[in-house]
Amino acid sequence: MADSPIRVRFSPAPTGYLHVGGARSALFNWMYAQRTGGTMVLRVEDTDADRSRPELIKAIHDNLAWLGITWDEEYLQSDRFDQYRAAAQDFLDRDLAYRCDCSQDDVKARFEASGEQGGYDGHCRDRNVQPGEGVVVRFRTPDSGVTAYDDIIRGRVEFDNATLEDFVIVRSSGVPLFHVANAYDDLDMGITHVVRGEDLVNTVPRVLLLRQAMLGPDRQDTPPPVFAHLPLIVNEKRQKLSKRRDDVSVGDYAARGYLPEAMRNYLLTLGWGPRDGGEEIRPIEELVAQFDLADINAAPAFFDVKKLDHFNAEYIRALPVEEYIERVQPFLEDTDVGPIDPDLFGRMAAFVQGRVRLLSESASFLDWVVGEPREPSEKDWNKVMGNSEEKLAMTGNVLDRVAERLADCDWTPEALEAVVFGVGEELETKTQMSVRMALSGARSGIPLFEPMAELDRHVVIGRLRAARAKL
């Protein structure tokens, strides 16, 4: 893989399951690495001991693997605390940082009293605070000038240094904050492209300032990484997808019967489209071949589950039927009508495959074959069976006659079709709908005669008679 100097990284914090936004960031990094033959680094940013949950790292691995996203190197920031601390100490030694014993309440109170700009006011800059309880380390930001960078998606972004507060780089617990870890690792790991969500843009000046400080006066010509801040993925209210109110867990989508290829392909259409303007649903290799960070949109994109569903349905239909059967297995065990016999499903699979949007919907097409007919709504029942004397009488005739003929015909789909349609010709009416309703309790579904042949003769006749009685 690593035959080009490009190095990208995906840096999740293990504070929750992988969500679609994170997956999209990982995916775009991966796409770029694939395209350029670069190296993909997975860097777990677990510097917040209170919120990080190590057991989630495995889940992140699994979700990424599910999506087919691979990585070449992996690091855990908690393994590298000593290095970050050393960097912070070096800042202290060089007077680029200082200790501060202001409580968060103090900082807030002074900010409110001043009515001026937000954040920390530099109170401890020259107080020469010594190490101790409740003491943090703050980075001394420049009071004037501008920190700017060129975003490959957004163009030049500038920040007035005067608006940057002296931010905390080491907690009172002695554990460094993510800015330091981030700046240190990107430098140390030789990251060339930082591709991540737009919500991180305003951490750039801080990270850049830290990086310059780490580089020292002699190495200032070391170029910063190329930044690419991906547009946010938003909900229908145009807000950033949130774990609390939106469906964002990649694992949940997997559990609901989405195919990873479909999810991956769909995610790629959010903020990006193939350069050649061709189909958006296509093999990942074709998409990789024309992927470029510079082509990514800057505007937020709505996560449209309907469109995702369409992608998923397309991908399901495109599967060879054997593969569809294999992939659907996990969804056959725990259904509303109990486990579905794999052999039966195998025989019906081709009919089901073309009709589902989610793998998990598959079983519902066979509910009446495995269990009892559904309870139809009155509206559906009337619509099919008739809402006039005349129509009801006809339906009764159909049901009677079909039940009669079924008593001693061959029990094959072809024979059943011949009986049902034969009655229709005799009575000069359509017969499939009423038979379907009698047997399945639904107006629509997979073709009728094949599943019908799976049922026992007496069951079919029983259902026809029961429906007749209900007319």
Next chain:
RNA sequence: GCCCCCAUCGUUCAGUGGCCUAGGACACCUGCCUUUCACGCAGGCAACACGGGUUCGAAUCCCGUUGGGGGUGCCA
């Protein structure tokens, strides 16, 4: 409040000064196919937020307005 970003059909991507009476896809609507549904096919609806510039010419460049969003932690 302050900082930063964004602005083409309902949605998404295209369009980088003339090829735009703005194109594709999803969604929606209509028909065709089919003794169900789905698929497929044909067609339809539907957008350059607003106001100023720049220019022979602006969806495309600049400024402003409005609207939306993100950030503003000893979270990442």
